Amino acid sequence: xxxxxxxxxxxxxxxxxxxxxxxxxxxxxxxxxxxxxxxxxxxxxxxxxxxxxxxxxxxxxxxxxxxxxxxxxxxxxxxxxxxxxxxxxxxxxxxxxxxxxxxxxxxxxxxxxxxxxxxxxxxxxxxxxxxxxxxxxxxxxxxxxxxxxxxxxxxxxxxxxxxxxxxxxxxxxxxxxxxxxxxxxxxxxxxxxxxxxxxxxxxxxxxxxxxxxxxxxxxxxxxxxxxxxxxxxxxxxxxxxxxxxxxxxxxxxxxxxxxxxxxxxxxxxxxxxxxxxxxxxxxxxxxxxxxxxxxxxxxxxxxxxxx
Amino acid sequence: xxxxxxxxxxxxxxxxxxxxxxxxxxxxxxxxxxxxxxxxxxxxxxxxxxxxxxxxxxxxxxxxxxxxxxxxxxxxxxxxxxxxxxxxxxxxxxxxxxxxxxxxxxxxxxxxxxxxxxxxxxxxxxxxxxxxxxxxxxxxxxxxxxxxxxxxxxxxxxxxxxxxxxxxxxxxxxxxxxxxxxxxxxxxxxxxxxxxxxxxxxxxxxxxxxxxxxxxxxxxxxxxxxxxxxxxxxxxxxxxxxxxxxxxxxxxxxxxxxxxxxxxxxxx
Amino acid sequence: xxxxxxxxxxxxxxxxxxxxxxxxxxxxxxxxxxxxxxxxxxxxxxxxxxxxxxxxxxxxxxxxxxxxxxxxxxxxxxxxxxxxxxxxxxxxxxxxxxxxxxxxxxxxxxxxxxxxxxxxxxxxxxxxxxxxxxxxxxxxxxxxxxxxxxxxxxxxxxxxxxxxxxxxxxxxxxxxxxxxxxxxxxxxxxxxxxxxxxxxxxxxxxxxxxxxxxxxxxxxxxxxxxxxxxxxxxxxxxxxxxxxxxxxxxxxxxxxxxxxxxxxxxxxxxxxxxxxxxxxxxxxxxxxxxxxxxxxxxxxxxxxxxxxxxxxxxxxxxxxxxxxxxxxxxxxxxxxxxxxxxxx
Numbered sequence: 001x002x003x004x005x006x007x008x009x010x011x012x013x014x015x016x017x018x019x020x021x022x023x024x025x026x027x028x029x030x031x032x033x034x035x036x037x038x039x040x041x042x043x044x045x046x047x048x049x050x051x052x053x054x055x056x057x058x059x060x061x062x063x064x065x066x067x068x069x070x071x072x073x074x075x076x077x078x079x080x081x082x083x084x085x086x087x088x089x090x091x092x093x094x095x096x097x098x099x100x101x102x103x104x105x106x107x108x109x110x111x112x113x114x115x116x117x118x119x120x121x122x123x124x125x126x127x128x129x130x131x132x133x134x135x136x137x138x139x140x141x142x143x144x145x146x147x148x149x150x151x152x153x154x155x156x157x158x159x160x161x162x163x164x165x166x167x168x169x170x171x172x173x174x175x176x177x178x179x180x181x182x183x184x185x186x187x188x189x190x191x192x193x194x195x196x197x198x199x200x201x202x203x204x205x206x207x208x209x210x211x212x213x214x215x216x217x218x219x220x221x222x223x224x225x226x227x228x229x230x231x232x233x234x235x236x237x238x239x240x241x242x243x244x245x246x247x248x249x250x251x252x253x254x255x256x257x258x259x260x261x262x263x264x265x266x267x268x269x270x271x272x273x274x275x276x277x278x279x280x281x282x283x284x285x286x287x288x289x290x291x292x293x294x295x296x297x298x299x300x301x302x303x304x305x306x307x
Numbered sequence: 308x309x310x311x312x313x314x315x316x317x318x319x320x321x322x323x324x325x326x327x328x329x330x331x332x333x334x335x336x337x338x339x340x341x342x343x344x345x346x347x348x349x350x351x352x353x354x355x356x357x358x359x360x361x362x363x364x365x366x367x368x369x370x371x372x373x374x375x376x377x378x379x380x381x382x383x384x385x386x387x388x389x390x391x392x393x394x395x396x397x398x399x400x401x402x403x404x405x406x407x408x409x410x411x412x413x414x415x416x417x418x419x420x421x422x423x424x425x426x427x428x429x430x431x432x433x434x435x436x437x438x439x440x441x442x443x444x445x446x447x448x449x450x451x452x453x454x455x456x457x458x459x460x461x462x463x464x465x466x467x468x469x470x471x472x473x474x475x476x477x478x479x480x481x482x483x484x485x486x487x488x489x490x491x492x493x494x495x496x497x498x499x500x501x502x503x504x505x506x507x508x509x510x511x512x513x514x515x516x517x518x519x520x521x522x523x524x525x526x527x528x529x530x531x532x533x534x535x536x537x538x539x540x541x542x543x544x545x546x547x548x549x550x551x552x553x554x555x556x557x558x559x560x561x562x563x564x565x566x567x568x569x570x571x572x573x574x575x
Numbered sequence: 576x577x578x579x580x581x582x583x584x585x586x587x588x589x590x591x592x593x594x595x596x597x598x599x600x601x602x603x604x605x606x607x608x609x610x611x612x613x614x615x616x617x618x619x620x621x622x623x624x625x626x627x628x629x630x631x632x633x634x635x636x637x638x639x640x641x642x643x644x645x646x647x648x649x650x651x652x653x654x655x656x657x658x659x660x661x662x663x664x665x666x667x668x669x670x671x672x673x674x675x676x677x678x679x680x681x682x683x684x685x686x687x688x689x690x691x692x693x694x695x696x697x698x699x700x701x702x703x704x705x706x707x708x709x710x711x712x713x714x715x716x717x718x719x720x721x722x723x724x725x726x727x728x729x730x731x732x733x734x735x736x737x738x739x740x741x742x743x744x745x746x747x748x749x750x751x752x753x754x755x756x757x758x759x760x761x762x763x764x765x766x767x768x769x770x771x772x773x774x775x776x777x778x779x780x781x782x783x784x785x786x787x788x789x790x791x792x793x794x795x796x797x798x799x800x801x802x803x804x805x806x807x808x809x810x811x812x813x814x815x816x817x818x819x820x821x822x823x824x825x826x827x828x829x830x831x832x833x834x835x836x837x838x839x840x841x842x843x844x845x846x847x848x849x850x851x852x853x854x855x856x857x858x859x860x861x862x863x864x865x866x867x868x869x870x871x872x873x874x875x876x877x878x879x880x881x882x883x884x885x886x887x888x889x890x891x892x893x894x895x896x897x898x899x900x901x902x903x904x905x906x907x908x909x910x911x912x913x914x915x916x917x918x919x
Contacts, residue, residue: 027396030456033453150793254782
């Protein structure tokens with residue numbers, strides 16, 4: 001008996017070791033080219049900046065982190081909040097939240113529309129959402145640029161219909177970045193929303209109407225609570241890449257309206273302040289982690305309720 | 308119910324209009340882009356008639372050819388390695404009672420999905436530029452390695468999904484017939500898993516092909532891929548040539564997604 | 576089975592490709608964007624059977640940061656004069672001794688004994704020019720020979736201005752606007768400079784590089800930018816005019832240098848010698864529309880460049896032009912901080 005148990009335990013241990021060996025290549029690659037470098041970057045954020053980029057090896061300081069939040073005035077050396085950085089972080093947060101809300105407003109009815117089609121046509125609608133999703137992000141930002149520029153199709157349409165007589169200046173404004181992000185991240189909202197709406201039990205909706213609820217009440221009290229996991233997942237999927245957006249502001253923002261991603265790039269290029277860039281990156285990651293934590297807790301809670 | 312004969316419980320006012328508007332928004336920019344790729348004039352704003360001129364010019368442009376070939380090499384290599392690693396990892400993390408470290412593995416494998424790309428990009432810039440100096444090697448290997456890392460989670464998803472839906476009785480039957488584990492894997496598991504592996508490979512391939520940010524920061528001199536080449540061009544004088552390249556790229560993506568879609572459909 | 580064999584074969588072929596990325600006849604040039612004539616590259620490739628790749632950068636700082644980080648893989652870089660002392664001091668450049676090369680005799684004497692590279696031990700001239708004003712005369716008809724166009728813009732131009740995102744050129748014009756000297760550390764002047772830039776920036780549309788396209792198309796109506804690009808804009812739209820800021824404007828020269836860790840030094844030297852040939856120097860200018868520093872190249876220039884208002888400085892503005900030199904480190908640090916402040 002004892003020896004049989006021993007053998008079983010040994011076999012199990014051997015099997016687990018085998019499973020670790022099998023997953024080793026994936027874990028090693030991700031460590032070397034994704035996770036490991038993040039730790040190096042964390043270390044860089046505590047180093048002294050080199051004169052022309054890079055860092056001075058072996059010299060440590062908190063300057064990188066200090067200058068995320070504070071700045072010394074050039075002329076009288078007083079310490080104030082680094083409103084340059086804080087306003088860029090604030091713009092990133094604000095634009096990301098608005099993007100998330102806008103994609104939700106457009107994406108929720110769209111997902112609902114798809115979920116209420118007959119089964120065999122649903123796949124076609126999903127496919128239509130998937131195509132832009134798999135299209136290169138840069139190409140989509142570029143396409144948006146051709147739509148919103150002064151002689152672009154949007155301004156031509158508005159002028160032809162007589163709504164405006166001077167072209168609207170959208171390019172190089174926060175609006176351009178916003179339009180670009182909503183357009184690019186819309187599928188990321190629709191797909192998870194659809195996934196949870198597809199499973200929606202319409203008998204509950206029917207029950208609502210039987211109790212003489214209005215359409216709005218059914219939407220608010222029954223449908224939205226039931227698809228909440230999809231709403232949360234979609235919001236996270238849109239919010240995180242919006243916050244770290246780099247290509248869209250670069251292509252549509254004209255170099256004057258920086259977002260966090262561009263500020264980070266600036267520090268590693270022309271700004272020549274790698275420790276500050278590293279600290280800003282860690283700060284960005286921290287915001288993302290908070291959002292993810294919110295998601296995990298929310299998912300756990302709704303899992304406990306419905307599962 | 309009889310009192311409300313034509314009452315559609317699924318309807319919500321205005322939803323259909325918003326949905327159709329959304330689809331218009333999704334396709335209008337792409338349609339504009341594609342239309343101007345066929346423009347005969349030099350401009351991306353003035354229509355000068357239908358022409359394939361810019362496709363011809365793009366295909367003759369040596370920088371475009373180089374970048375396209377490089378994109379293909381990187382995507383093929385990265386997707387191949389990522390798919391192999393992801394298949395192994397998927398087998399190691401599915402159809403098993405939970406064991407210590409399983410959750411850790413999930414988090415680890417999905418990590419590239421959770422960190423903003425720009426953060427990974429600058430972190431790789433720091434580390435790889437050091438390694439390039441130390442080793443003196445500055446070839447495509449760095450780009451392939453970086454791409455492989457962020458492709459793994461994408462390859463992993465469909466393979467794992469396929470494994471979880473697979474019936475393990477056939478494999479048990481093989482084992483009962485004294486097949487060695489390797490033989491059972493090759494003759495039974497692998498053929499059953501193949502649709503998942505193909506889907507994973509294609510996802511990884513598209514993801515690698517599309518990457519801009521990480522490539523932009525990791526590339527050495529003369530290592531532009533098609534997306535980073537376009538990024539450089541977009542800031543300069545834009546001719547419909549960029550539209551033509553983008554359109555060709557788009558066609559390839561649509562083709563891959565369609566194949567992916569068909570494979571997944573068969574599976575279900 | 577055979578798909579596996581094919582896959583293995585493909586994998587081996589790919590490895591071979593990856594390994595041979597640094598082929599023998601190669602040259603990697605790192606240059607400003609939209610600055611290198613493809614015809615020049617084609618001619619060089621055909622003559623020496625060398626495969627050339629050109630990678631763009633958008634500012635001196637970007638180029639310096641990328642090369643300084645190491646592992647860049649470039650052979651040639653083209654820094655501006657005011658950055659040359661940094662490149663040399665940081666030990667990034669190879670002392671290629673172009674002054675010993677066959678075609679060196681063609682270099683204009685004016686550009687041989689230059690302060691940033693006396694006697695040309697490291698570099699050969701690529702192009703030189705000025706930063707000035709470009710305005711669409713249909714939008715604004717007043718005086719354009721002043722930095723006020725972008726610092727105190729007339730109301731017709733507000734919201735339609737693009738300013739080159741190069742720190743030193745912008746600070747130079749602004750310091751001169753307040754009567755200061757370049758590299759001044761006078762805090763009273765610099766405070767005015769910062770406050771003026773902070774006040775002017777909201778009146779600009781962008782700080783971007785696409786002037787050759789967006790000035791003629793009407794996206795921009797006024798720019799502070801490099802003369803060659805403004806000339807290219809004028810050739811597309813004759814309403815564009817060029818102005819020399821009378822308060823003072825910077826003169827620049829970009830020079831071709833070889834990096835110390837270049838892998839294709841011999842090809843890079845061939846390229847240096849190649850571009851000192853008058854006919855080839857003319858090819859450089861014909862594309863980007865800036866002057867080069869090579870004697871006898873004028874005769875090969877396109878007709879539209881001869882006597883062009885962007886290239887021939889009117890006598891009364893000649894004195895206002897001044898060479899942009901590198902400032903001492905403490906002043907440079909101060910300028911960087913002002914620039915960061917402006918760029919928030």
